[in-house]
Amino acid sequence: MQEVLEAMRGVSSKSQLLKDYCPWLANFSANKTNMELEIPGQYDGQKMPLPQYHVKIHKFHPEVLIMNSLRKPIKITILGNDTKEYSYLVKFGEDIRQDQRVEQLFVLMNEMFQKNSDYLRQVSLATFEVIPLTSSLGIIKWVDNTLKIQDFMKQAIRDKRVAKAFPDSLVEKYSKFIFSAARGIKTERDAYGKSAQNHDRNKIIGHYLSLVNDVQSDLLRKAFWNISISTESFIALRHNFMRSYATMCAAHWLLGIGDRHLGNTLISLEDGRVIGIDFGHAFGTATQSLGVPELIPFRLTPQIVSFMEPSKEKGHFRESMIHTLECLRESKRLLLATMSVFIKEPSLDWLEKPKTETLKEENQAQLDWYPTQKIDQSRRKLEGVNSTVIMIEDLETGVVGEYRDAYYDLVKGVREFDYRAQIAKEGLSVEEQVDCLIDHAGDYNLLGRTYCGWLSWI
Secondary structure: OHHHHHHHOOOOOOOOEHHHOOHHHHHOEOOOOOOOOEOOOOOOOOOOOOHHHOOEEEEEOOEOEEOOOOOOOEEEEEEEOOOOEEEEEEEEOOOOHHHHHHHHHHHHHHHHHHHHOOHHHHOOOOOOOEEEEEOOEEEEEOOOOEEEHHHHHHHHHHOOOOOOOOOHHHHHHHHHHHOOHHHOEOOHHHHHOHHHHHOOHHHHHHHHHHHHOOOOOOHHHHHHHHOOOOHHHHHHHHHHHHHHHHHHHHHHHHOOOOOOOOOOEEEEOOOOOEEEOOOOOOOOHHHHOOOOOOOOOOOOOHHHHHHOOOOHHHOHHHHHHHHHHHHHHHOHHHHHHHHOHHHHOOOHHHHHHHHOOOOOOOHHHHHHHHHHHHHHHHHHHHOOOOHHHHHHHHHHOOOOOOOHHHHHHHHHOOOOOOHHHOOOOOOOOHHHHHHHHHHHHOOHHHHOOOEHHHOOOO
């Protein structure tokens, strides 16, 4: 299986037929060949496997779907001998072992939620199978009945029941306009150069709010109305979104997961819960290595906050984050012990990062130091560190240049306006830490300088 999937990566055609990528898979049939293949992802490590009861592959669907993302992953569908369809995403050119380990940590967190918190027993992090085959090839279980947040909101714009504000001729133009990355920051110089620094806080925030005001403030709310069959179902979907989003944000911050643009979070059309995908930037690398460093802990934009009205981020969202972090703090030792696998067997991305460092030690010492530092940061997060402290450390060990001082000042915040600048640097209570994170994530002065592809105004 690995060899035939590897053969698919060299095909540059945009064909939608599996046979053009891999004739062997297209012609495979369990009835014709003397070969038995299992549906991937049936070994969870929780109990002794019973292969005789595992679902086997009957054949592959003749059509595939080429995704629009950078590396053009391919969606394939397998028909099992139980007559069900199983869809997977074949990803080339990147190491998804990190994604696999992040998913394993999410599974562990879910077990903690079930055991330690009555509040969280009805909330869990949505997980899916990630199956690395090599350091540059793997398959990921496709999550059905979901849409990326961006597509979810675009669908609402086009829907006649909720898009009454626009005539048909303007709907597509409006959608392209508000989702256009050309409206935002493209380079570090744009965000932190002299021209930006010469603008005071109010001017930066004013420009950001002008982008925000171009978007209907209740667009996400309308998108949820679009999939609701009654007022009661809308309230339930909204509640599920807020609680699951808060739990996801807390878990993502603990693991330093960044690059949370609108394509990296899915909305379940069945229950409104959120599912995070694509963890290529974890443990602070979005702050350390991206061209325009990410200076916020998670996505908390005005569109999301507006959907949480009337209490906004200070209601269910804050409460759920508090319960999530309390539970994770109680199970700190088990969580950190499991995370130690990142030290013992770092992924390819982790091995590459220290090679870019300017430290004077031997290379092997750097390889040992980098993952150890990241696990230590997670430990300190569980002990109540201020989110700005960790982010500044990531900046210091990242690719910082002439804008170093601007980074630090913006992350630290201003005591007059920002809660995170008014409290201690460590030893925070869970409530203080959550309020610090909310203040940090929702700072318009940071959101206004975020990379354009992030679409921070939505």
